[in-house]
Amino acid sequence: MLLCDIGNTSYHFFDGVRSYKENVKQFDPSSITEDVYFISVNTEVNNSLVTLSNWINLAESIDKSSYYETMGLDRIVALEAVHNAVIVDAGSAITVDVKREGIFEGGFISAGLNAMSETYKSISPALSYEFNMALYTKKLPKNSQDAISYGYLKLLQTEVLSFELPIILTGGDSKSLQELFPNAIQNENLIFDGMKKLIIKL
C-alpha cells in the first residue's frame, strides 16, 4: 500500500517508511500495481486516475462540512491528523490552520518564503536581502534586513504563538521556519498521517 499527495508539480509518495516525489509530467501512474490511496489538487491528474482501479481517491471520505468550500484539500487532510494544534504548512504559500480540541477554528494564508523574497525585491533593489530567521526575541529593527524580516516573519510568528497551542511545522520550507518556532514539532509526513486516519474511516 502506498499513500500519495498529488500537487500541481509532483506526486508525493509515502510507502510507510520513506517519502519521495515524482514529477507530474513524467510519471506514469499505471506503472504502479499495488493499491495507492491518494488526495489530489490536480484536476488533470484526477481525471486520468479515474480509469485506474488501484488508485483510490480519499477525497470522497472527507467530511468537508467542518471546513469551507474553497479550502485546499491538503490543508483539510493535514487538519484531520491533529486534535489540538496550529499547523504551519510552509510551501509556495504559508497556510496556518488552528484546531482546538477537535474543532477547526479557521486559518489564514501568508506568502511563502520564496514568493515574499521576490516581492520585496520587486518593490525595491534596496529591499533585496535574505530573511533573518533569528527574530524570536527581536526588538524593533534598525537595519533593512531585519526590517523586512520583521515585517513578514515576526508578524507571522507573533500571530502563530498567540493561539497558545502546540505548533506543527510541515511543507517544503518547514525546516527554514524552525528557528522562528523553536518549540514546534517538525512533521513532514503530516498529510500522510491525515490520510491514514481517512483510510480507517473508509
Added chain:
Amino acid sequence: MLLCDIGNTSYHFFDGVRSYKENVKQFDPSSITEDVYFISVNTEVNNSLVTLSNWINLAESIDKSSYYETMGLDRIVALEAVHNAVIVDAGSAITVDVKREGIFEGGFISAGLNAMSETYKSISPALSYEFNMALYTKKLPKNSQDAISYGYLKLLQTEVLSFELPIILTGGDSKSLQELFPNAIQNENLIFDGMKKLIIKL
C-alpha cells in the same frame, strides 16, 4: 516658498495649502524661480538640482545619527514630524516606524497593497481576491478572501496596535488602510510637516 519630496517617479510639491505631483521625466525643475526646499531619494534628479541655487537640499540638515544607514530619507523626515506615534506609510511598501517620547525605537517594512495582491495572485489563481479591509474584530477566517486578508493585513494591524501609541497614516494608500485603523489620524502631508521642522533648524 515650496516644499518638494522627490521620489523615483514624481516630484511631490506642497505650496503651504495644497499638494500636487509632477512626473520626474517630464518636469523641468529650472522652470521654478522661487525657493524650493526638498528631500530626494532620486540620485539622478539630485545631481541635476546641484546647479540650481533656489533648490535647497534638506538632506544635509538631518541628524541621521538617531536612525540607520540604509533607512529611506522619506521615513526619517516623516519621523522628524512626530514626538510620540507609530507612522504607517502605505505606498509600494508599507513602512511602520515607532517613535516614543522623541526616541526612534525602530521600524519594519511590509509589502504594499498592490505588491501583496500580485504576490498572492502569482502563488495561485485561487488566491486572486481583493483584500477585505474589515478585519478589525475578525475571528480566524473560514473563506479564501479573508484568509489572505488576515495573513497580510490582520497581522499588520495586530503589530501596529501592539505599540499602544497614536497611529498616523500617510502615503498613497493611506485611505485604504483607514478601516484597519479606525482611530488613526490621516496625514498625507506628514513628510512636509517634517520638512518644515528641518527648515527651522537650518
